[in-house]
Each structure stands twice: as C-alpha cells, then as structure tokens.
Amino acid sequence: xxxxxxxxxxxxxxxxxxxxxxxxxxxxxxxxxxxxxxxxxxxxxxxxxxxxxxxxxxxxxxxxxxxxxxxxxxxxxxxxxxxxxxxxxxxxxxxxxxxxxxxxxxxxxxxxxxxxxxxxxxxxxxxxxxxxxxxxxxxxxxxxxxxxxxxxxxxxxxxxxxxxxxxxxxxxxxxxxxxxxxxxxxxxxxxxxxxxxxxxxxxxxxxxxxxxxxxxxxxxxxxxxxxxxxxxxxxxxxxxxxxxxxxxxxxxxxxxxxxxxxxxxxxxxxxxxxxxxxxxxxxxxxxxxxxxxxxxxxxxxxxxxxxxxxxxxxxxxxxxxxxxxxxxxxxxx
Numbered sequence: 001x002x003x004x005x006x007x008x009x010x011x012x013x014x015x016x017x018x019x020x021x022x023x024x025x026x027x028x029x030x031x032x033x034x035x036x037x038x039x040x041x042x043x044x045x046x047x048x049x050x051x052x053x054x055x056x057x058x059x060x061x062x063x064x065x066x067x068x069x070x071x072x073x074x075x076x077x078x079x080x081x082x083x084x085x086x087x088x089x090x091x092x093x094x095x096x097x098x099x100x101x102x103x104x105x106x107x108x109x110x111x112x113x114x115x116x117x118x119x120x121x122x123x124x125x126x127x128x129x130x131x132x133x134x135x136x137x138x139x140x141x142x143x144x145x146x147x148x149x150x151x152x153x154x155x156x157x158x159x160x161x162x163x164x165x166x167x168x169x170x171x172x173x174x175x176x177x178x179x180x181x182x183x184x185x186x187x188x189x190x191x192x193x194x195x196x197x198x199x200x201x202x203x204x205x206x207x208x209x210x211x212x213x214x215x216x217x218x219x220x221x222x223x224x225x226x227x228x229x230x231x232x233x234x235x236x237x238x239x240x241x242x243x244x245x246x247x248x249x250x251x252x253x254x255x256x257x258x259x260x261x262x263x264x265x266x267x268x269x270x271x272x273x274x275x276x277x278x279x280x281x282x283x284x285x286x287x288x289x290x291x292x293x294x295x296x297x298x299x300x301x302x303x304x305x306x307x308x309x310x311x312x313x314x315x316x317x318x319x320x321x322x323x324x325x326x327x328x329x330x331x332x333x
Contacts, residue, residue: 030128049088094120121146138188157189
C-alpha cells in the first residue's frame with residue numbers, strides 16, 4: 001500500500017477523529033411538518049385530521065391506512081397508535097391568504113410565504129416558529145399567543161361564584177385551570193391547558209385537556225405516546241378483570257342448583273344400573289356357577305376315565321431290562 005500518490009488513513013486517525021453527527025435540515029423539516037401529510041407526505045388538503053401527538057394527516061390517507069395498515073411502508077412507525085377515527089380530531093385550518101405555490105418554470109420569490117396556513121386572530125404564519133394549538137371540543141386552530149390574548153373575563157363561560165370571588169380578587173392558578181372559556185370562532189367552551197415551564201406532568205395534563213399542540217417537540221410526543229400506551233394497557237387489564245369477576249359471580253349463583261342436579265343425576269344413574277344391567281350380570285354369574293358345580297359333581301360320581309387312569313398306573317407289572325440287553329436292539333438300527 002502506498003507509493004501511489006494517495007494517502008491512506010491509519011487506525012489512529014480513524015479512532016481520534018470522531019465522525020460528525022448527521023444533522024437534519026431544520027428548514028426543510030419545518031416546511032414538511034406544516035405543509036405535508038405526516039403519513040402520505042402529500043400536501044395537506046381539507047379535510048385534515050390531528051392525532052393526540054399533534055401530527056397532521058390527510059383524512060383520505062388515514063382512511064387508506066386504517067383499511068389496510070400495510071398500504072404505507074412506515075405507517076406503523078408513524079401512526080401505529082391510531083386505532084380508528086375516534087383517536088383523531090378533524091381540525092379547521094385557516095388558509096394563508098398570501099400563500100401561493102409557484103409553478104415549475106417560475107422562479108420562487110425568497111420573500112414569498114412558504115407555509116399554507118395562518119392564525120385567524122393574529123395572521124401569523126403556521127411555520128413552526130410560533131406554537132399553534134387546536135381546541136379539542138371544536139377543532140379550531142389558533143396561535144398560542146393569539147388564543148391567550150382572547151382569554152379575558154368577558155370570555156369566561158363558567159365564572160367563579162360571586163360569594164367566593166369578587167370582581168377585585170384575582171384568580172389563583174388552580175382556578176385558572178378549572179375555568180371554561182369560549183372559543184373565539186364558534187363560542188364552544190373549552191378549558192385552557194397550556195404548557196408551562198413549571199409543570200412537571202404537562203404531558204398528562206395535555207392528554208386529558210382540551211388543547212393539542214400542533215407538531216409539538218419530539219420529547220413531548222414521546223411522553224404522550226408512553227401515557228397513551230399505559231392508559232390502553234390499564235384499560236385492557238381492567239376489562240379482562242371485570243370479565244373474569246362477572247364469570248365467577250355467574251358460576252357462584254348457579255353453583256348450588258347445578259351441584260344438586262348433578263348429585264341427583266348420579267344417584268338416579270346408579271339406581272338404574274343396579275336395577276338393569278347390574279341385575280342381568282348377577283343372574284349370568286349365578287347360572288355359570290351352578291353349571292360348574294354340576295360338572296364337578298358329575299366328575300366325582302363317574303370317576304376318572306381310562307386315559308386319565310393310564311397316566312397314574314403303577315410299575316409293578318412292567319418287565320425291567322438288565323444292563324446286558326438294554327438298548328441293543330436299536331443301537332445298530
């Protein structure tokens with residue numbers, strides 16, 4: 001090796017120089033998340049559905065996946081937690097009035113909007129730099145800042161009782177979480193569950209709350225997915241335990257009557273065998289015993305036959321050979 005004008009790295013260089021981690025292009029990733037279906041990778045178009053993790057899908061692509069879960073190669077890894085449309089929320093995204101898709105032969109303007117949706121309250125682009133949220137009760141989508149700006153005392157649906165809270169008293173954080181506000185678009189009541197930096201269990205609060213963050217961080221998505229799987233496993237175990245208990249109760253209610261019927265049936269069957277098959281077997285055994293007894297008496301009365309007597313005959317009349325003539329006749333035959 002060598003002497004060819006090239007340089008070959010040795011093991012020392014390969015060990016010392018750690019390869020750089022592959023970095024994802026953040027701009028392309030944000031553009032794909034906010035303008036393309038997470039499952040089919042096609043452009044988002046109405047109707048659009050949202051899962052509990054904040055991922056957006058075209059409804060027709062999700063229908064194809066639910067009918068045939070192998071229709072998309074990476075479908076199970078992306079949305080394997082979705083069991084049906086009951087796990088999805090149909091959302092209403094506001095189109096960006098300044099967005100247009102340039103043609104192939106047209107040079108795209110750098111300053112032109114690149115994202116197709118915006119907030120109806122603040123007209124901000126949904127481009128990933130500003131958090132956007134969807135209301136679970138109605139499906140309307142707003143920017144987090146714009147929705148927070150509308151949460152005033154005039155939008156409260158269920159205010160605190162006047163006897164416990166006056167107009168001059170500011171609500172506590174626990175009261176804020178329990179308050180219901182009206183949606184700025186359709187006036188549907190919802191409970192604001194925004195992410196706070198001091199909340200340790202924000203994933204559980206978001207999962208059970210009325211707000212879903214669109215394209216939330218990967219860490220938050222992992223926490224939500226863990227909670228979803230744990231809740232489903234607990235629900236499955238509870239159903240199995242309930243089914244087992246109901247079966248045991250039903251067996252206990254019918255146990256006494258079933259046991260009594262079984263005992264009565266056994267007694268009746270034993271009685272039938274005693275009167276039926278048992279009686280016939282006894283008669284046959286008695287007839288065989290009588291026949292054997294008669295044969296034995298007949299044998300004793302008649303004595304032994306000649307053939308049998310010859311077996312037990314004595315040796316007194318038999319001529320005995322001496323040692324001179326014993327076996328000479330057949331020796332040379």
